[in-house]
Amino acid sequence: MGKAQVLECRECGKEYDPTFRYICEECFGPLEVKYDLASIKVNKETFASRPKSLWRYFELLPLDAKSRIVDLGAGYTPLHRAERLAKKLGLKNLYIKNDTVNPTFSFKDRPASVAVSKALGLGLSAVGSPSTGNLAAATAAHAARAGLPCYIFIPWDIEPTKIVQAAAYGAEIVAIKGTYDDANKLATQAGEIYNIGVVNVNLRPYYVEGSKTLGFEVCEQLGWEAPDHVIVPTGSGALLCAVGRGFDQLEDVGLIRENNVKITSAQPYGCSPIVDAIKKSTDVIDPVEKPNTIAKSLAIGEPGDGIYAARTVMETKGFGENCTDGEIVDAIKLLASTEGIFTEPAGAVTIAVLKKLVAEGKIDADETIVCYVTGNGLKTPEVVSAPTSKPVAIDPKLEVLAQIIRR
């Protein structure tokens, strides 16, 4: 690294060495990793024989030495050709990028793998995260693999079942008498005082780089062609921006010829500040004070990358669209029953939005479309079935069976 990569302030452009920093000293803007793409020599053959994880794209990720990689096998998940769902919607070339089968069962393994690897590279002695969901599990698992202590900061009143997975990986659960904001603040302070690598705070410049592999992989899996249209579930906006950056970088290093991907943002009605902005053709984001949706991982009322996500969508001629909780549940069942893929609500938002765009005539039947399905349905079984519901019981007799079997 070093020469090929620097940290650059997104606001004022000031450059820094890629060390343990995340805020510009001049203007307090966020730092981002910038690559001297002209100096990076890669071609299709570079990757062909490499292991099937996101680390196959090593040259385009912010790490100096391969020996520091903390790899649980995140990434290079299946790009699933969804023929039955496509037929139902009147489409011809529909794909699901299935991130439910990542090591901790969500796309967050990608940024966590990069951030924890970087923590190791920077010589940090612990990592952590303020998170109550997918990110907590992803960080804890990669910390376990790396042999680093891991601190997960949560509000004390969240359901204990939500942190079972992170706790199993051996993370220290720090339950705060306060809100998620309080947990976030304390995690940030812990990072400063104890040199803890807080993956989505002080390691954020590196962390967000992991998600752009969702753009890389789709192109490689389509034979190094960019799709026509991708639909991205959107919370903070960081994932959407990262996917877009992925396509741009592949074009810049010459791995794809054309990059005319339309990038669509999908959000739930109960929290859709980015989609609302796009619908008004503006990049001014009105915060949502009280997000209210079953897609908890998208319930971010003040999206940190909202303005950049809105711009990416508008510049690429994608759409912003939202959907109700009911439409999300229907979409979970639709995807599972047509394609055998079981997603949590956030992933189903993309399917619900696809359905809407088709109904509104905004999708060409021939388009190559990719829906990002980012997390696993086993994480949220409560949304598809109330725990009290029981199927109707029948007597174990053939004459009763005859009424059930469809012929």
Added chain:
Amino acid sequence: MGKAQVLECRECGKEYDPTFRYICEECFGPLEVKYDLASIKVNKETFASRPKSLWRYFELLPLDAKSRIVDLGAGYTPLHRAERLAKKLGLKNLYIKNDTVNPTFSFKDRPASVAVSKALGLGLSAVGSPSTGNLAAATAAHAARAGLPCYIFIPWDIEPTKIVQAAAYGAEIVAIKGTYDDANKLATQAGEIYNIGVVNVNLRPYYVEGSKTLGFEVCEQLGWEAPDHVIVPTGSGALLCAVGRGFDQLEDVGLIRENNVKITSAQPYGCSPIVDAIKKSTDVIDPVEKPNTIAKSLAIGEPGDGIYAARTVMETKGFGENCTDGEIVDAIKLLASTEGIFTEPAGAVTIAVLKKLVAEGKIDADETIVCYVTGNGLKTPEVVSAPTSKPVAIDPKLEVLAQIIRR
């Protein structure tokens, strides 16, 4: 197929064409797929460029036409080198075969993929299974992908949360006023009367072939070398026999040079009829009347393949060992916190047994050992944390934090 494969009675040896049958007409013994291995021409290069699913071993699986394959991407899961766990146990070459990241999050996707593909090949109009767990989900998902109706037969009093996943894939849940045996019986009758492919009953000869890919893959992932020792979680015994058959077949077709794999059976104390037999150096299996273990998927008191599993273990000079529920929970946490892999109890039984064998001096530190981790911890969150337990909450203050952060 046809020439390369026949169905053969395991008891009397009578041969049949590989059609929709599973019991010998002469002696009512179970039928198995036999291959004319000498006529199957494969080598390492055959597989090198194929997709990363169990179907890469097409020539060694019981299907005539590739067009019938129902592929959700099951198989070719990571063989994870477990360095931190190995170090903890004083071992040098320990691997985890991580089947938690299969499409429906357990190894059952392997036999389900083969059985549902075969159902399509045989022209059956529906599939089903009596199952309350992993197999129900695996069958339902593959049926969804194939566009076939799927019937899941369950006792009416099981927890509804256990069938959420199968129901999400659109399976018809047939809840029986009766026991699991009643459900099994009705499923078998439904198979006979309505020509339903009941994956683990009338499609069983094909179904069990899917699991032998767990033997194939380990050898390919070790560079076409057999490991020295594998530890297999054992319920019915079918998986253990299939893994053994996988090693044997690779040797027969010349893909591995030597096959001296010791095969060890791991069972929970609350239901260990096969291990009990092995410990007494006999293949006579005493049924367990009331299995009692948190490893529900191994709670099979009358194991159908018990006798064959016991023989395989003794012939290969493996061991039979069991462990308590407490040891299982400890092993779940040990694996998760050292390697970042979160398993359900059945998978942890192998880790607990490995620990015991090491303590008993039965394992050579240099051995190449593979533990099969067959299902996902998200399926059984209740075993690692009582739903009522809450972490201790702290005030969001730095001085309190100072007591928590280890330095």
